[in-house]
Amino acid sequence: MPKIALGAASSVSLYKALEVLRGFQKAGCQVQPILTPNAAKLVSPLLFSTLSGRKTIVETFDDGQAWSVAHIALAKEIDLLVVAPATANVIAKFAGGIADDFLSTFFLAVEKPVLIAPAMNEAMWHDPQTRLNAERLRARGIEFVEPEAGYLACGDAGHGRLAEPETIVAAGLAILGRAKSLAGKRVLVTAGPTREAIDPVRFLSNRSSGKMGYAVAAEAIRRGAEVTLISGPTAIESPAAAEFVRVVSAADMAKAVLDRVGKADVLVMAAAVADFTVTRPAKAKIKKGAGSPSLALVPTVDILKAAAARPGRRFVVGFAAETGDLRKNARAKLKAKSLDLIVANDVSVEGRGFDADWNKALILDAGGGEIETPVLAKAELARRLWDIIESHAAKKR
Ligand code: CTP
Secondary structure (H helix, E strand, O other): OOEEEEOOOOOOOOHHHHHHHHHHHHOOOOOEEEOOOOOHHHHHHHHHHHHEEEEEEOOHHHHOOOOHHHHHHHHOOOOEEEEEEEHHHHHHHHHOOOOOHHHHHHHHOOOOOOOEOOOHHHHHHHHHHHHHHHHHHHHHOOOOOOOEEEOOEEEEEEEEEEEOHHHHHHHHHHHHHHOOOOOEEEEEEEEEEEEOOOOOOEEEEEOOHHHHHHHHHHHHHOOEEEEEEEEEOOOOOOOOEEEEEEEOHHHHHHHHHHHHHHOOEEEEEOOEOOOOOEEEOOOOOOOOOOOOOOEEEOOOOHHHHHOEEEEEEEEEEEEEEEEEOOHHHHHHHHHHHOOOOEEEEEEEOOOOOOOOOOOOOOOOOOOEEEEEOOEEEEHHHHHHHHHHHHHHHHHHO
């Protein structure tokens, strides 16, 4: 039985949280209610306890007990945290890491998926700081059920009304459904740039941050896959992959990928591999007094092409970083490298693609199909990509 923690904050729409609770129960989930102290002034926690059959948690030190341990235990136990309604204050606390009541403390301890359904006045929802807070949470993989338009408790009509309980329940169940969709699958993901040494202190590289590949790996882990993440040098903390391999050069990455690809069910090559390497890197630091040096470059192995050509049935996904002719260039790469899918993005747009939290992609498949996404948080793009990979891989089998 899936276990859900349902957090609710002090909005007039709080009564709808009871319907959300009932909706999850009807779908066979166990629900642990959590109210913020202000929410508990609007509605009796007893009502939530009676419906859920579990004591509603409000304060961090309820009953004189140290909930500092209870919130960790509960965080491990649940499959999903749903916060409905979430106020601007709760969203700000989550985004800023403030832990001054049970719900916000619990949020920090939760490593499972989180779904947030905001409810507030339209001006508050569109406030630049609230937007920024929500964007920060989205960039971390947290999903939102957008508020709807309609009459608000303050008498205004606008965007900010809590989504309908059935919409929230459906979004929560969709997350739970994905939780095991890649169970038993071995997934190989590459991420980040490579570095090609010029001398012991200098190298050739590119602007890739690794964020997209890490988001792809994190989503596969969330879906239950056994993930190997092969990463070039990045500044990001690695997700809890079954295997994490750090590499530096294109040659290191080629070896790491080709050694493992035979066992992979899916390969997603999100790394920005250097196309050229320095023929003979200098053994000692090149001194500026020695005149203008010239670099002799040789092409690196095309890892993706080599991996796709290996025998065995697997689903192979490449990326294409382009600065023009996106569709044409990406389709040519898909064909030349015998890929199942290619995720193309225009890296010439500031704030998207390389070294950004956001991306907009054109996803092409081998059958001629294509999907163009809007600008999305990389975590959201990773979710959509896995939905597409799963549906295409099912057809390929
Ligand atoms: N790739 C690879 N090995 C390389 C270069 C690229 O495996 N030596 C992979 C990348 O990880 C990506 C795909 O090939 O998934 C396309 O990379 P991209 O840099 O867009 O294209 P290239 O094939 O390098 O072609 P070009 O640089 O001419 O655009």
